[in-house]
Amino acid sequence: MNTKIMEDYKRYVVSTYNRFPVVMVKGQGCLVWDLEGKEYLDLVAGVAVNSLGHAHPCVVDALNSQAPELIHTSNLYYTIPQVELAKKISNASFGGKVFFANSGAEANEAAIKLARRFGKANRGSTSGNGRYEIITMTNSFHGRTMATLTATGQEKIQKDFDPLVPGFRYVEFNNISAVEEAINENTCAVLVEPIQGEGGVNIPADDYLQELRKLCDTHHLLLMLDEVQTGIARTGLMFAYQHYNIVPDVMTLAKGLGGGLPIGAMVVSEKMADMLPPGSHASTFGATPLVCSAAIAVIDYILERNICSHVQQMGEYFIAKLQGLSLKYPAAIQNIRGKGLMIGMALKINGTDVVNECLSNGLLINCTAGDVLRFLPPLIITREEIDRAVDILDGVLKKN
Numbered sequence: 001m002n003t004k005i006m007e008d009y010k011r012y013v014v015s016t017y018n019r020f021p022v023v024m025v026k027g028q029g030c031l032v033w034d035l036e037g038k039e040y041l042d043l044v045a046g047v048a049v050n051s052l053g054h055a056h057p058c059v060v061d062a063l064n065s066q067a068p069e070l071i072h073t074s075n076l077y078y079t080i081p082q083v084e085l086a087k088k089i090s091n092a093s094f095g096g097k098v099f100f101a102n103s104g105a106e107a108n109e110a111a112i113k114l115a116r117r118f119g120k121a122n123r124g125s126t127s128g129n130g131r132y133e134i135i136t137m138t139n140s141f142h143g144r145t146m147a148t149l150t151a152t153g154q155e156k157i158q159k160d161f162d163p164l165v166p167g168f169r170y171v172e173f174n175n176i177s178a179v180e181e182a183i184n185e186n187t188c189a190v191l192v193e194p195i196q197g198e199g200g201v202n203i204p205a206d207d208y209l210q211e212l213r214k215l216c217d218t219h220h221l222l223l224m225l226d227e228v229q230t231g232i233a234r235t236g237l238m239f240a241y242q243h244y245n246i247v248p249d250v251m252t253l254a255k256g257l258g259g260g261l262p263i264g265a266m267v268v269s270e271k272m273a274d275m276l277p278p279g280s281h282a283s284t285f286g287a288t289p290l291v292c293s294a295a296i297a298v299i300d301y302i303l304e305r306n307i308c309s310h311v312q313q314m315g316e317y318f319i320a321k322l323q324g325l326s327l328k329y330p331a332a333i334q335n336i337r338g339k340g341l342m343i344g345m346a347l348k349i350n351g352t353d354v355v356n357e358c359l360s361n362g363l364l365i366n367c368t369a370g371d372v373l374r375f376l377p378p379l380i381i382t383r384e385e386i387d388r389a390v391d392i393l394d395g396v397l398k399k400n
């Protein structure tokens, strides 16, 4: 059966992914099962999407109650779940307004378009006439649409898609003077992940975002934070910027927001929200009532059950256990880094081999930036599940 499905994929699905040879059919909590009934502990969580794990009752109940009422109308009309969700996101962050889309890339597209209009309007600036340049970071990841892959500071993502979208400039991540040097009369915004995810779980210096905020204020630039991966409690606070005592002008969200349902959001400070007036941007599917019902359930659950505190505790526990492994296997592990439940283990050995062996042993993990194992478990993971994951990893590293 597995083979037949894989053959059908080969014939009918564009092969943009190198998939693992398993067919997933069911998920519950932090566990998933394949077609042959094999159980896996899922520390990929849909790449930070299944924030409350699989089939969480609060998400399932929300979908069951909303689906018979209204799944989709269009953004030509008002709907109650959409405004309720916007209110919750605004209240949990910096009081801004929300534009809804379906993915992280689309949320970033909205931010890029907003920055362009902000630059054109030249608001707050005395220099230039119509600024358009956006500074982004090397090793960043912002998506796969043309503008977002251009924003992404990685040649391998951009390769063969040129000509790219004009108006982006790349500087080294976690290097404030590089940003300062790159600012010119055309610059209108800085787009940055508070912690780089795909780039290898790279955590900047504690004052990096504060310094960026200061630079943006001085030069009248928008500070736009891509919290597609770091947002929705992933790092132990609702949004990663909240660790750093700053407020961005724009923040983008997706992944964990819908608990598995596709949604993206761009949050913009109230005073900049008029940069996207009626007709300037749109999304047919953006924030359907059904998808919003799931996202509302996710946010309510996180806030009511104090999941942020759980993430902080589990994150510390997990990192400590991984540090134990790094003492045990110094020839294999370079370092452990992370915040909350966004954790990276830089390896000195081949990461793909470790991921494949973990898969055979019932553990789903991911390898990014070539040699960084990335752990993005559901935010509800327990100590026992972390122990089970570390035991499997221990067994795999022993053999390598």
Ligand SMILES: Cc1ncc(COP(=O)(O)O)c(C=O)c1O
Pocket: 047, 102, 103, 104, 105, 106, 108, 141, 142, 143, 144, 193, 197, 198, 226, 227, 228, 229, 230, 254, 255
């Ligand atoms: C920080 C960041 N931004 C944007 C994206 C793109 O999101 P999507 O795949 O939903 O378009 C990702 C996806 O990994 C991401 O990690």
